[in-house]
Amino acid sequence: MQGGDVDLTDPVLASEAELAFEGALRPKSLEEFVGQTRVRGQLQLLLTAAMLQQRTPDHILLAGPPGLGKTTLAMIVAYEGGRPLRMSSGPAIQHAGDLAAILSSLVPGEVLFIDEIHRMARSAEEMLYLAMEDFRIDIMVGKGAGATSVPLDLAPFTLVGATTRAGLLPNPLRDRFGFTAHLEFYDEAELERVLERAASMLGLDVDREALAEIAGRCRGTPRIANRLLRRVRDYALVHGGRADLGAVRAALELYDVDPLGLDRLDRAVMQIILTRFGGGPVGLNTLAVSVGEEAETIEAVVEPFLVRIGLITRTPRGRVATPSAWRHFGLAERAPGAAAALPIDDL
Numbered sequence: 001m002q003g004g005d006v007d008l009t010d011p012v013l014a015s016e017a018e019l020a021f022e023g024a025l026r027p028k029s030l031e032e033f034v035g036q037t038r039v040r041g042q043l044q045l046l047l048t049a050a051m052l053q054q055r056t057p058d059h060i061l062l063a064g065p066p067g068l069g070k071t072t073l074a075m076i077v078a079y080e081g082g083r084p085l086r087m088s089s090g091p092a093i094q095h096a097g098d099l100a101a102i103l104s105s106l107v108p109g110e111v112l113f114i115d116e117i118h119r120m121a122r123s124a125e126e127m128l129y130l131a132m133e134d135f136r137i138d139i140m141v142g143k144g145a146g147a148t149s150v151p152l153d154l155a156p157f158t159l160v161g162a163t164t165r166a167g168l169l170p171n172p173l174r175d176r177f178g179f180t181a182h183l184e185f186y187d188e189a190e191l192e193r194v195l196e197r198a199a200s201m202l203g204l205d206v207d208r209e210a211l212a213e214i215a216g217r218c219r220g221t222p223r224i225a226n227r228l229l230r231r232v233r234d235y236a237l238v239h240g241g242r243a244d245l246g247a248v249r250a251a252l253e254l255y256d257v258d259p260l261g262l263d264r265l266d267r268a269v270m271q272i273i274l275t276r277f278g279g280g281p282v283g284l285n286t287l288a289v290s291v292g293e294e295a296e297t298i299e300a301v302v303e304p305f306l307v308r309i310g311l312i313t314r315t316p317r318g319r320v321a322t323p324s325a326w327r328h329f330g331l332a333e334r335a336p337g338a339a340a341a342l343p344i345d346d347l
């Protein structure tokens with residue numbers, strides 16, 4: 001890849017500097033939060049109703065691909081209600097005791113954000129059921145025959161869970177959220193507004209066509225839009241020019257961002273489907289093994305975007321490339337049935 005190993009379109013990976021930059025650009029209120037109109041309206045209602053009734057808002061589950069604003073919305077839930085916020089993540093909660101320590105130290109009305117909640121330990125998940133429903137947990141004291149369970153009352157809190165894989169959450173956990181928001185990829189007009197806001201916060205003078213070009217090449221994802229904007233700013237700075245369309249095109253070419261904004265993994269998946277499997281169908285596990293990635297990443301990060309931009313479709317027999325995919329990669333489409341008969345190992 002050109003531009004070293006930097007993959008600007010990877011919606012998950014972020015360096016320390018990028019995390020700090022993201023933090024600075026995060027909208028602090030629902031009003032500042034661009035797009036996701038439906039979810040914003042639903043959240044606004046839920047928060048206002050809770051405020052009028054002077055109670056903690058219901059638990060909220062935010063589902064969707066990385067970089068679409070789940071962490072930002074969790075912070076907004078806390079800011080809008082003037083509530084303290086505690087942040088944790090599924091992988092950090094590997095024992096029920098980890099969760100008990102967090103829950104027992106929450107102050108009344110606190111918002112507890114658990115990112116990647118689908119990766120929490122099963123024993124902790126079970127503790128969470130009771131905590132969410134009754135603001136209570138049972139703590140086991142002692143071992144063996146003498147073990148007893150001691151109930152512990154918790155301060156009322158609002159859990160905000162985020163997941164890229166809502167389908168992996170057990171039903172009893174999913175059912176305990178009062179509201180589930182499914183975040184969608186952003187359209188280009190919304191991304192232009194995200195970029196406009198970021199450019200003005202950075203004090204950067206960018207042409208409208210330049211913003212439109214970035215908006216069309218950022219995988220429908222605000223995190224990537226802001227990251228590309230930063231590289232364009234660098235390009236303009238180093239070359240002593242304006243952040244115009246020319247600078248955007250040159251910077252994105254340097255960092256190997258293609259006209260659709262596909263990243264390294266998107267392209268690897270497409271190449272496998274098109275060239276090794278003659279356009280598909282290809283099962284999920286075969287794809288994952290072929291590109292050396294976890295099936296979960298392919299399903300939660302890569303596939304939703306490729307489906308959304310019409311490069312693949314999901315069929316009962318596996319993933320199939322569309323005519324646009326053949327065109328985008330400059331390949332001649334194979335006639336139906338021309339592909340070798342391939343084992344469909346999974347779907």
Ligand SMILES: Nc1ncnc2c1ncn2[C@@H]1O[C@H](COP(=O)(O)OP(=O)(O)OP(=O)(O)O)[C@@H](O)[C@H]1O
Nearest residue numbers: 022025026033034066067068069070071072222223
């Ligand atoms: N609707 C939005 N309006 C403006 N900026 C946004 C919006 N959504 C996200 N962003 C920007 O994108 C960055 C990434 O958002 P955020 O961290 O909330 O995504 P996420 O869905 O939590 O990602 P992950 O699943 O990887 O944790 C934020 O720093 C923020 O600046």
